[in-house]
Structures are given as structure tokens and as C-alpha cells.
Amino acid sequence: MNKEFKVGVLGATGTVGQRFILHLHNHPFFKLVALGASSRSAGQPYIKATRWKQSKPIPESVKDVIIKECTTENFKDCDIVFSGLDHDVAGPIESGLREAQVAVFSNAKNYRRDPLVPLVVPLINTDHYKIIPAQQEPLGLKKGYIVANANCSTTALVVPLAALEKSFGPLELVQATTLQAISGSGYPGLPSLDILDNVVPYIGSEEDKMEWETYKILGGINPDMKSFEYHQASPLKVSASCNRVPVIDGHMVCASVKFASPNKPTPEQVMEAFKNYKCDAQSVGAPSAPAQVITVHEEEDRPQPRLDRDHQNGAGVNVGRVREDSIFDIKFVVLANNVQIGAATSSVMNAEVAALQGYV
């Protein structure tokens, strides 16, 4: 890639925004030119407006950048905008930028269910970008569009599911119980009194998201390239139970799957399929793509959030305990770094693939 793209970050003072800044620092072809936040922060240098909560320090080049309000006018010169905005404000800001011909890669949930917006986990379905012309057409756009990335717990689950479907054909049943990190609720997020020495067996609308987003991500695009073919058209059923646990970063999912085909793979074959799984982000050379999409752990007690969440900078997922299930066919444990591949890394990798494929 011998081109450089001007990129902006919306919601730059929030926790996802801080991850975007770290991730984009020294990026080979994305050049960070604008930071946006609320009107309360606008006009201040970044270091004054943010409560930096990362263990890596703020990049020097960012400290004194003056924060702008998140208006179309302020970001229309960007080629790409990454949005770490809260969903209660993200909608009109993101669509405004799209109309200003900007490619918007969003971590917010607002457009995930839009029938023309690709919901993309970069380790799986960047081929959904083929819907982009159909998204632009009714708006009379040549350049701008919105690409959403998935919810963090969906991301953890769906990557091994994609690998399984690629090797063994359609899944019929997926049961998933999550143990999710507190960073998934943002900052200030969960009060400490609610989670220390505790588990909260409920995360608002998370179970519905995991079920619904999986259908869209694992689905395809209809031949007219104008609509998605949701996976629930196939016999797939997903049932999710979501829990919050006192872990900083790293969502775990205990998953059980049943294949549609009567030819069931063995646990060994499943592990091989996981190890061999490749994605387009790797083949097009996206800088953020992990060398190994799915790392398979063979120790009986791995993966674990604290020990495995930072492998490959959290850009891949970890799987372990692959074994037979007495009700389903196979069960296993997945761990994904919810603040990396579950959030900022997904958006950036999505944009890298889009840029390398000529969508920007």
C-alpha cells in the first residue's frame, strides 16, 4: 500500500476511542488527522480532555491535538472515520459523514441491523463489502458508506463457528454461555460494588445481539448483491446466556455446537480445522491481521483471560477444551480480547481490508 489515508476518530476520549488512538499510532498507511468528542471536550488539547485509562502511555503526537466537535463539517476531509461513539449519539453523526462521502467504520450498534450495512468481523466476512454499492445507490453516493463491527461477545463466538462451517458445513444448533469482562461495559461502566466477589447473570440485550448478529455474519449476500441472506434461513438456532464476571479484559464463551450433516467431525478434526482457518484480512495483508486467526490450546485449563488475552495483541481468538458433547456434537471454550478484536481492532482491520481492496 503506497497510499496514505487521512483518518479521524469519533468518541476519542472514551475507552474505545483511546484504543483507536493506540492502534492507529504509527500505522503504516492510516494517518490520524482529527479527534472528535462531545462539545464539552471540544477546543481542549487531547491530554486535558481525556482520562487516559490505558497501560500504554498517550502517544506524544496526540497529547496536544485539539479536540473537535463531532460534526460533519469537522470530519468531512477524512477518508475514513472510526466511530467509538455511544449509540445514543452515533446515529445521525455517522450517517451525516456517510453523506459527506466519508467511509465510516463504527463500533456502535446503531446500523448493525440495517439491511444494507455490512456487519463485519474482519476475521470472517469482509466479503460482505460487496453490499456497499447497494448501500450507496439510494443515497446517490460514490464514496461514503457505513461498515459496522459486531458486538464483542458475538465476535468471540462467531469466529470458531465460521471455521467450523467452512470445514464441516452448516451448523444446526449453537449453545453459548458467556463469562464477560467488565471492560465490555465501558467507563465508568459497572460499579465495583456490583462485581467484586460476584457474578452478574445478566447483560442488557446481549443475548439477543449474540443470536441475531450471528445469523447476519454467518450468512451470505443474495445474488443480486442488494440484500443479505441471513443464516437463520438455514436450520441454525443460537441460544445464548450472558454473564458478567470480575475480569478486566477478555470474554470467554463456553460453546456447544451441533452440525447439520450426519458426518460428525472428531475433536481432533475440529482442532485441525481451527488451526488451519484463514481469512481475507490475512491474504490481503492487513497490517492488524493476526498470523494465526484461531490459536488452539491443548492444555486442559486454557485459554484463560489473564494469560491469553494479549496473544497477538488480541487480534485473534483462542480456543481450548475441544471435546465431545453428550447432547450436541462438540463443545469448546473460546476467549477473545473484547477491547481489541471485540472492538477497536475489528474496526481498524475492517478499514485496512477495505482500503487494500479499493473500497476507500
Added chain:
Amino acid sequence: MNKEFKVGVLGATGTVGQRFILHLHNHPFFKLVALGASSRSAGQPYIKATRWKQSKPIPESVKDVIIKECTTENFKDCDIVFSGLDHDVAGPIESGLREAQVAVFSNAKNYRRDPLVPLVVPLINTDHYKIIPAQQEPLGLKKGYIVANANCSTTALVVPLAALEKSFGPLELVQATTLQAISGSGYPGLPSLDILDNVVPYIGSEEDKMEWETYKILGGINPDMKSFEYHQASPLKVSASCNRVPVIDGHMVCASVKFASPNKPTPEQVMEAFKNYKCDAQSVGAPSAPAQVITVHEEEDRPQPRLDRDHQNGAGVNVGRVREDSIFDIKFVVLANNVQIGAATSSVMNAEVAALQGYV
């Protein structure tokens, strides 16, 4: 009950032993007369030999009791012995006491799978005591026997299952994912470096125990009163996935169930069945029996370990989030206090029922 029984505690310096001592203190008809521990502790006053780890203080009456070695000779004058011994030593000590005509109520796993030893959760299957004569007969015993209580995570799961089968007939499928407290691994148990800011998705042989013990507890006794009718003879299949989480006390289980009958209850009917469930420990007036076996929580985010584990001194179980499941019929969350109803309280309540029913 106008009789008093002499009781002893084996493994009295361990964490389960400490719970036995607290539980038996001021008991209406069990009189604690002997404490046993390893030869290393024998001969010392209790307060010197134990590292007391309970938030309630050591009862004054126990502090200066001299610890005995766990020999048959030392405990043969007890009517009842409670065993909090580790499984690596429990076997011969417990069977020796049985042969000395002592009723042994054990928290160890050694005899749980014995075809003549009842595996009893006192909130469910104290009717399994009918096997006791068959256990005594080949040994030529009139009085002694062994009763085992279940593994702590099994206990959490199986109480609501029993309530469901009582109201709606046999279950066909049970999927259970646990989030288990660290106290389940005893003391010193899990190293802090393994669990702080972490989840361990593996507990040695726990998944197998949950599956197998459920078959025995939910099963019956054959008409000859000489053998158990294990529940897997019915179409029941249990699949368990076990995780350790950074919680002090209180095992949570996310459970999904499918009924054998085509007439499926609604979530509301399931909640009613849970609320109305009664057990023999209540009807015979066991002092440790909870007023309510299953407490149903209607808030969307309950039960939670820290807030709900101490209801009714941890003698019942808590259920919440009862809802439909897109793969199974119904899913819900259970919380049981693993160190109370999951351990010491079970043994004591089992013995109370046995005493009240004339088995001691």
C-alpha cells in the same frame, strides 16, 4: 425430638470441618463430643491446631477440645460422625466407623458411586435411605452405615431439576455451564495468581461428577430395595461445562432443560413449580431445613453470589432468569451456597432427617 445424639467431626481443622463445627454449635439434638484430625494435630487443643478461616468466631466451647486422631477406636462411641476428610484418607476411616456401628455422613467423594450407599441431597432424595438395610446386610450390621452428600456443583443444579421433574415429568436434556466459587477447592486450594482477574475453564473431574451424580440422585430405588435405578435408564442426558471464577462463596449454574413430555410448561408455570417445591427435610421438621427450598428471583439480574448466597443461611437454593430457550425448552440461573447446602449443611440436614426418621 427429645433424644440427644453424640456426634463427632472428622477433618475438623479443615474448611468443611470448621463449617460443621459452626453448624453443630447449639444444635437442638446433636451434641458435639469429639473432634478428629490428622496425627499431626492430634493431642492439641482445637484452637492451636486449626487456622480458623470463618468470619464467625470459634465457639468458646470448642476452643479447648483436644483433637483426636481419626481412628475407629476414638469415635466408636459416637452415634453419628460427620466426615470432612479429604478423599485420599476418607475411605478406610469411614468404612471402619461403619463397621463399628456408627452412622457416617460424609462430604467426601469416596462412596458416592457405591451401589449401596445413598447419595443424598437433603432437599431431594432422603427417601434413598431405604437402601440402608441392603447396605448393612452383607456386613452383618444393625446400626452403622454411610450416607454421602453430593458434590457442591451437582447440588446447585439438581435441586431445581428435581422440582421440575416433580411437576412436569421426566427431563430429557440438561445443559449446564457453571461459574464456581474458589472456596469449592478448599484451603489452600486455588493460588491467587491463578484466579485474580481471571477465569479457569476447567475443574478436574467436575463435569463428570455433575453428570453422573445427577443420574443417581434423580433416580429411584428398585422394588427389591437392594439397588438404585439410575436415571440415565430414562432418556435423560446431562452435559456440563465447569468454570472457576473469582468469587469467594456461591456456585452459579446457567442451565437449559428439555422435558420428555410434549406438553411444555411456560416460564410462569416453571416459576410456580419452583416456588411450591417442598421436601421431606421440611415435612419431618429438620432444624436445618430452609423455609423455602427454592427462592425465585424476579429481578432480571438476580440471583448473584454476593447478594444471595446467605439467604436462609445458605440452606436453600436461588433461581432466577427463568425464560424460554430457543434450543431447549426453558433456561434459568441457579445459585447455591457451595460451603453450606453444597457441603456441611447437606451432611447435617441429611443426619437430621435420618435421626427424625429413626435411622439413628
Added chain:
Amino acid sequence: MNKEFKVGVLGATGTVGQRFILHLHNHPFFKLVALGASSRSAGQPYIKATRWKQSKPIPESVKDVIIKECTTENFKDCDIVFSGLDHDVAGPIESGLREAQVAVFSNAKNYRRDPLVPLVVPLINTDHYKIIPAQQEPLGLKKGYIVANANCSTTALVVPLAALEKSFGPLELVQATTLQAISGSGYPGLPSLDILDNVVPYIGSEEDKMEWETYKILGGINPDMKSFEYHQASPLKVSASCNRVPVIDGHMVCASVKFASPNKPTPEQVMEAFKNYKCDAQSVGAPSAPAQVITVHEEEDRPQPRLDRDHQNGAGVNVGRVREDSIFDIKFVVLANNVQIGAATSSVMNAEVAALQGYV
């Protein structure tokens, strides 16, 4: 006490208010008659308006009580009002009730520094009630007044200091470093991302409070009974460093003290003085007074928050590791339950003493 007092609770839906409710439930001579909260909650039954965060369930008798707004009119028929209000609203509400002849016992900080309001730790200085007539006089009151209790970390420190001064005369230097529980910051209070696997070495204005409040509490009243004689008139200097740690309840303080007298007590003498310390709340028979004000632990690693915070329902304090200090004279560790003796229990015990001494 053969009289019954009508009491109300302000801020009844907050964490301190919930503790007041539990504490006043079944009280021998305080009868809870009114609950107050913000206008948002007013008019609702208590169980609907509160997010109950206690491990003991809501008393049945309280569930359906209709919450009132915290106006003078609504609470003027109470003999006593307990205030768990936030300091940003507590001021005028508390003074309004005082003028309506109500005795107000407040956990808020607003009047702690008022030169006519007693700042009372019930285990130490209920004799400061002698200032009450001087507080009432300029307002022309016969009955109403305000009594404040101390900040939770001050309370932990100052009880052993009072015991030391009583036995060995004035202190000259006190160095205190705290390790404070998260419940001290209320609810929602500290975000979980700030404290899990972390320490925060700063608590806003806490160090200043610990220093200043200690001077007032350990001081006396001038002979005219119209003003306090602050302790810093003596050579006492207090230096505090405050830290937040990932502990639910229980503030620890590592304290070092230097006596003014050249006759230094030994650690053994200090432990004796702690054990023998008595207070007026005990001698007048306050129902909430602990049997032992200061529990001295002789194990080298006690007290510990999780194991010792609930002794005597958290109504006393725990001291351990009493030893010589190479710079000061003596150092030791104190633990106090910040939500009991550090908050609600203090207010209630203060009111009990006031009632028993005829101030109500």
C-alpha cells in the same frame, strides 16, 4: 427504656439508608415510621424505589412503606431522624428539621465542622452532647438539634487513639496510612475498571478529614459548655495517607503513634489498655453498643477485613500487630467496618445514647 421513639430515615434508598433500615428493624425502642428519599422516589412503595444491595433481605414491614419527599413537613412528627443524605442536599433539610424540634443524627459531612454541632463517635465522645443546649440557644430551640458522626476512616483511627490517651495521656504524633474499602464511596461509587487488580492512592479530601476530625473528637468542651476545645491546641499532629483497595467492606489503618509523656508504654501495656477500654454507650446500655469496644488480635496476620469486619455486627473495632516503632513509640493495625461503626451504626448508637441520657 420503657419509652418508644418515632424515627424516620432520610436518604432511605441509598446504601447508608438501607443500613439504617436493617439496623432499625426490630429495634427495642426506636420505631421506624417514615422513609424519605428524592422527589423522584417519593410516592412509591419502598421496594419499587430502591435497588436493594444488602445481603440480608428487605424487612417485610418496610417493603410497602410509601416513600416521602424529604421535607420538614413530612418528618416533623418524628422524634428522631437519621440522615443518610448526600452532602449536596443534606444541609438545609437537616437544619430545617432541627428548627422543627427534631433530633437529627446525620452521617453527612455538612455540619461536622460547625462550632456548635457535636461530632460524635459513639465509642468515644458522647459527652460532647453537653454542647447541645448551646447549639439550641441561639435558635430558640428546646428540643431539636443536629449530631454528626465522623467520617468512616476517622472512626477507625480515632477509637484506639482515644483508648491510648485515656490510659497513657496525650498523644503527640499520629501517622496513619489507610487501605479503604470500596463501599466507602457509596453506590455506584468507584467504577470497577478503576479498582479491580489495582490500588488508588487518593481519596478526595479524606486525608484532611482524618486529621481535622481527630482534633475535634479527641478534644473536649470548654468550661462554659459553649465551645469545643480542639485537640490540636495540645501538641498533637496527625498525618494521614489514604488509599482505596479492592475490598468490599472494612477500612484498615496502619497507625504509628508517639506519646507526649516520656514514660512510654510497652506493646503489652498498650494491648491491655485496648482490651480494657470502655465507653459510655456501654455503661448506659445502648442496644447497639458492642460488648468489647476494641478486640485485640494476637495472631501475627490479623485483623483482616474479610474475616473480622463482621465481629459484633461491625459495632466495635479490631486491632492487631501492636509492636514497637523505631521512629514513633508504638505501631499497630486497626480494622473498622466502614458501613457499620463507620456509618449507620454510629448514628443509631449516638441516638440510643442520647435517648438514654434524656436528650430526646
Added chain:
Amino acid sequence: MNKEFKVGVLGATGTVGQRFILHLHNHPFFKLVALGASSRSAGQPYIKATRWKQSKPIPESVKDVIIKECTTENFKDCDIVFSGLDHDVAGPIESGLREAQVAVFSNAKNYRRDPLVPLVVPLINTDHYKIIPAQQEPLGLKKGYIVANANCSTTALVVPLAALEKSFGPLELVQATTLQAISGSGYPGLPSLDILDNVVPYIGSEEDKMEWETYKILGGINPDMKSFEYHQASPLKVSASCNRVPVIDGHMVCASVKFASPNKPTPEQVMEAFKNYKCDAQSVGAPSAPAQVITVHEEEDRPQPRLDRDHQNGAGVNVGRVREDSIFDIKFVVLANNVQIGAATSSVMNAEVAALQGYV
């Protein structure tokens, strides 16, 4: 440095040993050639013998290295040996290697108080190497010697003290209260039941180490180069109180200091002195030396273990909250990464300086 040194690691399977391996991987002039552990592990490939507990994966080049028993014979061909051995076995193994002409850099406590062994924090007193000839002489050695690094909590405290003495002359009083991470107790170390939701106000012999080691490190060498001049010869008194808190890595110390000189620096001058402090490890170009020895934080709530322990790979220390003290002169908070500069990084940096100064 255009020379390469053959280095070995003793105790290679332990937590400090694992850190040594990560630290020495790709080192510019230390080449790892031998790994030693107990006879139980000897003969096995490293990956089989170790339970790897680091979030960075095992270097590929190390996985299949066969572990040797820690005998003199097995390590005598190394130029340098790093010892992460437990103190109960370290003594004779380390002295045996010294006699075999090997330079031993030890994290164990065995020789720290030896009157001829330098106790070196590489950010402070590598000039103590001048004692090495006096250590070798009575043993008739030309090459081998032992250098110890300090206890992890001592290291945190003593770096800012050294900076203060360099700028403002001798200290008279140092009061230190620690909040120490669980990794300081090794693996398995502290049981999780002891520290979750808890503080343990005692760490065996830690307070004594902090006091005594500080005297040796801040002291000098007598003119004959044959003995140390301990700092307690000056009026310095250190008083330490040590606590364990539920934090993975990173020891915090709340320190108060009094200077001997009547000219007291202001907090601003102290911050300047911290910022400007340099050490020999920097000037000789030790690869592990941090760019900034002491990072001064100006936010009121920093440093914090989770956010600041990994700055500069944990090779420097962090200071914050520099302010006046009403009893001493100045108080502040220090944070040091106990597993990096408090352990393995210290040994490696000590060896780097020794190599660069010609001691190897």
C-alpha cells in the same frame, strides 16, 4: 559491547525463572545456554517441566531445551548464572558456582547480608561492585563472585530515597507503609481464599528486610574497599509496615521522609530531583536500563499498579502525590513492578553493568 557471554538460569521453571527467560530472549550480548531446575524436572524439555504463567508465550528457542540439575558441574561453563532459586536451596548452589569462577547474580536472599556480597539495586549502587575483589580474595578467586539484588519492596522504596539523598543530603527518618502485590509471594504463593476481598497486614520478615537492606544499599564502601559502611551509621531510621493487597503485580509504598539538613526542599524541588535522577546503568548503556529512572506523576490519583506498572517494561519506578507532611518533611507514593525491577530485571541489569564495566 562486541562480546557475547554464556549465561544460565537456575530455578528456570519458577516465576522468577520464567521472567529471566523472557528477559534474556534476544538479549544483545547475553546468550542463554543452560536452564537449571530441581532433579524432578531435570532431563525434561523445558516446555514439559514448566507451568508457564506469563502472558507472553514461551520463546520458541527455549521450548525444547533440556533442563539440567542445578549442579556446579552443569553450569561451570557459563560466564554468568542468574539465580531464581528458593532460598532454602540457593545457598550452597550459588557458592559452589562462585568457586567454579562463575559470576552469580541472585534474586535469593541468602547472601544479601554477607559482609562481602554487594546488595545492588541497579538504579542506585552498582558502585558497590568495588567490593568484589575483597569477596574473591579469601577464596583465592580471580573470576567468580556473588551479587545479590534487593527484596522487591525494598527496591520500590530505596530508589526515590537514593534520589533524595543525592540532591538534598542524608535522610534522617523514613516511614514506609506498603501495599504489595500477590506475585511477590511466588507461585503457588498466597491462597486465593486469603486475599480476594481482603488485605493481609503481615508479610513474614518483610518489614525487617526493608529496614536493613535500605541501610546497606544507601550506604557506601569503606576506603579500604574491604567492607561496607552501613547507612545506619548516619542518623537514618527506617520504619516499615507491610501489607498484601489483591493486586497481581506492582508494589506500592506510601513513604514519608525527614531530611537531616535544616534546609528542607519544597515538593516542587523534590519532584525536580526525582525527574533529574540518573544512574550508572544508564551512563554505561545497560540495555535494560530505563530511559527515565523515576517517572513523576502529577495527576492526584497516580501512580496506580494496573495502569503504571508496565511503563518502560517495569524497569524504572513511578512516584506521585509528592506533598508536604505535617510530621515528616515530605510524603509521596512509589510504585515499582515487583516482578521486573523488583526481581528479574534487577539481576539482569546488574549483570549488564558488571559486563560493561569489565567485572565479567
